[in-house]
Amino acid sequence: MISARGVLCFSALLLLGTPPAHALEANLGVEGFLLEGKTAGGINLLLLFNEHVGLDMEAALLMTDEGTPREGLASDEVFLGFLLGLHVQLQRPINPLLRLGVGTGVDFWPLPGVAWGEFKVGMPLYAEARLHLFGGLGAFLRSRYYLLHSQGLAPGEDYSGQVAFPVLNSVGLVGVF
Amino acid sequence: MKRALSLAALLVGCMPMTLSHKGNIDFKRYRAVYVQPIALTGDGVFPGNDGASQAYLIDALQRDSGFSEVVGNPNALVDVVLAVSIDVDRSIDYSDDNDDDDYNYGSEYEYEAQLRFVLRTTNGVVLAEGSESESSRDYKEAMEDVMDDVALYFLRPYRI
Numbered sequence: 001m002i003s004a005r006g007v008l009c010f011s012a013l014l015l016l017g018t019p020p021a022h023a024l025e026a027n028l029g030v031e032g033f034l035l036e037g038k039t040a041g042g043i044n045l046l047l048l049f050n051e052h053v054g055l056d057m058e059a060a061l062l063m064t065d066e067g068t069p070r071e072g073l074a075s076d077e078v079f080l081g082f083l084l085g086l087h088v089q090l091q092r093p094i095n096p097l098l099r100l101g102v103g104t105g106v107d108f109w110p111l112p113g114v115a116w117g118e119f120k121v122g123m124p125l126y127a128e129a130r131l132h133l134f135g136g137l138g139a140f141l142r143s144r145y146y147l148l149h150s151q152g153l154a155p156g157e158d159y160s161g162q163v164a165f166p167v168l169n170s171v172g173l174v175g176v177f
Numbered sequence: 178m179k180r181a182l183s184l185a186a187l188l189v190g191c192m193p194m195t196l197s198h199k200g201n202i203d204f205k206r207y208r209a210v211y212v213q214p215i216a217l218t219g220d221g222v223f224p225g226n227d228g229a230s231q232a233y234l235i236d237a238l239q240r241d242s243g244f245s246e247v248v249g250n251p252n253a254l255v256d257v258v259l260a261v262s263i264d265v266d267r268s269i270d271y272s273d274d275n276d277d278d279d280y281n282y283g284s285e286y287e288y289e290a291q292l293r294f295v296l297r298t299t300n301g302v303v304l305a306e307g308s309e310s311e312s313s314r315d316y317k318e319a320m321e322d323v324m325d326d327v328a329l330y331f332l333r334p335y336r337i
Contacts, residue, residue, distance in 0.1 A: 152195075169190065
């Protein structure tokens, strides 16, 4: 006979998930970028070597939405290119449910939709909150700022040149292995 | 507290992002370019390739550059003249994977194409000049890559 208390404990365990007790942990999933007038999304892989240090990799497709203002790109063209990111990430577990992290590395933006060989590159500094959900699932929210970047790579800047806040935000849903 | 909440909302919300390129010359002022026949030198040059190279560069500039008009006709009315020379050196490739490449390309040579370009106004004022280099085991690929680099140098301005 399963008691109500047992069910409650089991549910709580499911909700809390499993903390990163392993020497090597992989978080593999999808990542979507919160952009106005553009759509970007792809895969994200975080390999944690221990509780605090990991290697983060991103590969995403970048499209512009139809009808958004543009110059130098055909009005019916939507494909712009990719984001390929490689970062070192440091994490700090706050509790079994939540980890906070910071990372830096290289973001490479090849833009074959503009011209073959055209690219932008940036050195991001990002902060993220990673939540362990039930059933080996995790979610993260990441906000990045470019410490260094190519001319013409301008997160936070709109078409008219107004800069609200120069960050690029993304969210992800990952499986924890 | 209200300010902190606004900042938090901003950090998790959708943000704009602009990708742009200003262009290395003023394409509104210099709209039409004449591409001179390409001067090919070096021991790796295949004879009779000048015309094909010029045609390839014209196509690449028409596709990617900010020039409204790209011509190979010396009598056309243009704003600027692009002079290009390519030196192609051929060397024997001794790398270990040579056997595979022999099978693929029928060549054991490595071609290095070094390109120099000068863009002048019709009065002779130099607007831009530079050099590019590319290498490949395939002659055509080395030539096309180095000319693509020139087209990329004159990439049209964009803002997206």
